[in-house]
Amino acid sequence: MEATRRRAQNRTNGKASDSTEKSAQWGRAWEVDWFSLLGVIGLLCSAPFIVFYFMMACDQYQCSISQPLLALYQGETTLLSIWARAPSFLWSAAKIYAIWVSFQVFLYVCVPDVVHKFIPGYVGGVQDGALTPAGLINKYEINGLQCWLITHALWFANAHYFHWFSPTIIFDNWIPLMWCTNILGYAVATFAFIKAYLFPTNPEDCKFTGNIFYNYMMGIEFNPRIGKWFDFKLFFNGRPGIVAWTLINLSYMAKQQELYGHITNSMILVNVLQAIYVLDFFWNEAWYLKTIDICHDHFGWYLGWGDCVWLPFLYTLQGLYLVYHPVQLSDTHALTVLVLGLVGYYIFRATNHQKDLFRRTNGSCSIWGRKPSYIECSYRSADGGVHRSKLLTSGFWGVARHFNYTGDLMGSLAYCAACGFGHILPYFYIVYMTILLVHRCVRDEHRCSTKYGKDWKRYTDAVPYRLIPGLF
Numbered sequence: 001m002e003a004t005r006r007r008a009q010n011r012t013n014g015k016a017s018d019s020t021e022k023s024a025q026w027g028r029a030w031e032v033d034w035f036s037l038l039g040v041i042g043l044l045c046s047a048p049f050i051v052f053y054f055m056m057a058c059d060q061y062q063c064s065i066s067q068p069l070l071a072l073y074q075g076e077t078t079l080l081s082i083w084a085r086a087p088s089f090l091w092s093a094a095k096i097y098a099i100w101v102s103f104q105v106f107l108y109v110c111v112p113d114v115v116h117k118f119i120p121g122y123v124g125g126v127q128d129g130a131l132t133p134a135g136l137i138n139k140y141e142i143n144g145l146q147c148w149l150i151t152h153a154l155w156f157a158n159a160h161y162f163h164w165f166s167p168t169i170i171f172d173n174w175i176p177l178m179w180c181t182n183i184l185g186y187a188v189a190t191f192a193f194i195k196a197y198l199f200p201t202n203p204e205d206c207k208f209t210g211n212i213f214y215n216y217m218m219g220i221e222f223n224p225r226i227g228k229w230f231d232f233k234l235f236f237n238g239r240p241g242i243v244a245w246t247l248i249n250l251s252y253m254a255k256q257q258e259l260y261g262h263i264t265n266s267m268i269l270v271n272v273l274q275a276i277y278v279l280d281f282f283w284n285e286a287w288y289l290k291t292i293d294i295c296h297d298h299f300g301w302y303l304g305w306g307d308c309v310w311l312p313f314l315y316t317l318q319g320l321y322l323v324y325h326p327v328q329l330s331d332t333h334a335l336t337v338l339v340l341g342l343v344g345y346y347i348f349r350a351t352n353h354q355k356d357l358f359r360r361t362n363g364s365c366s367i368w369g370r371k372p373s374y375i376e377c378s379y380r381s382a383d384g385g386v387h388r389s390k391l392l393t394s395g396f397w398g399v400a401r402h403f404n405y406t407g408d409l410m411g412s413l414a415y416c417a418a419c420g421f422g423h424i425l426p427y428f429y430i431v432y433m434t435i436l437l438v439h440r441c442v443r444d445e446h447r448c449s450t451k452y453g454k455d456w457k458r459y460t461d462a463v464p465y466r467l468i469p470g471l472f
């Protein structure tokens, strides 16, 4: 089967098409301004240290963010002694990590999806991605749910029956594993960078800005692949990081049990709410092919290193914190967190579902019991083809232009609030997600306005707010 096909050009004389005459090709920047360049270099230099700082703060300072800085300021410690006390790279951790990544590669490449044959409503197996800027449509083997199920079944089988390794294995090797994930993250980003020059998968979808740092960080190739099916974006976005997310939390839970002889309700809440989010991701993996990560971002350090290091270490800070601070919440507090998390999840999922349903049925569906309203628009791809599209203005998409992000932020706040109010560290996630999603919102709107021109303006007039009606 062809893993990529070229979409036939679709010329139109429709009402909305006049704006496309002026609209530029969409996708990420072709030229880099000084501000973006400084941001890129700053992130490349600081991001690994930010991750290290959080891990070290938990390991050496009971998860206090301020204490290491205060200790340095007051001369009680030095950078060298902090570094010397941090667990170093271990070959045993490298072995664990190599087995883990190889196993995920094996599941991804060698075990075609069968789950979609048994579970009604689940979309798995070979699926089409979105149209790329160069007018290509890639095919993907969607088997993330299956990989997640197999991996977790093995985890539980080991924990309760085989006892090959301790369920606390991840926590016990956490900082040595961090060095390994960094090695993989940088190796993948560097490989993708070199590959884009020497043997790109789809040369028409490469973007060279002329700035080496920007190219390295934001990526050159749109959908780098090895062979027909090993798609870098789908694999790295989902597998080593997001499959691991729930295992990491389970390992934290096992550590709490080992250290204190019981598991707190806060740890259960964090495990349950984040597991819902992770399972939702895999249940909707085919839908994920149409999200910004896959259909607009190029693959570079930002995605490669981010998925290998940033995601598994910083998205799981709440569980890590609860190992050091086993917070037991009052019933009211726990219930409030649960309701906030579930309502946030509902808004996040329902909003994403409405857009997906609307786009899949080309508007022939019902949203909140009515025929949806929308703005008809058109755009031009790099091959000169003119394509039509629709922007939904009903349901949650009529409330705000990114209400899915609002739901996501409510869920994120719930994870943090599950840790009580003793320290700031578990709240890093909501701060980070707010920056990420607000930046994403601005970035996406800039891209959409370039893509749809005047039609986008008609849409923003119809739905004036981005995240919170009346506020932003």
Ligand code: NDP
Pocket (backbone or CB within 6 Å): 290, 291, 292, 293, 348, 352, 355, 389, 390, 391, 392, 393, 397, 401, 402, 404, 405, 408, 440, 444, 448, 451
């Ligand atoms: P969206 O799913 O909101 O996709 C944005 C795209 O949808 C736009 O570029 C546009 O694409 C299309 N679109 C925009 N408005 C409309 C409309 N009114 N009707 C129809 N189509 C529209 O964004 P993301 O891909 O960023 O996010 C997907 C989900 O993933 C979100 O819920 C987000 O919260 C979550 N997420 C989570 C992250 C995490 O780290 N936990 C990180 C990033 C995202 P087109 O060109 O097709 O018109």
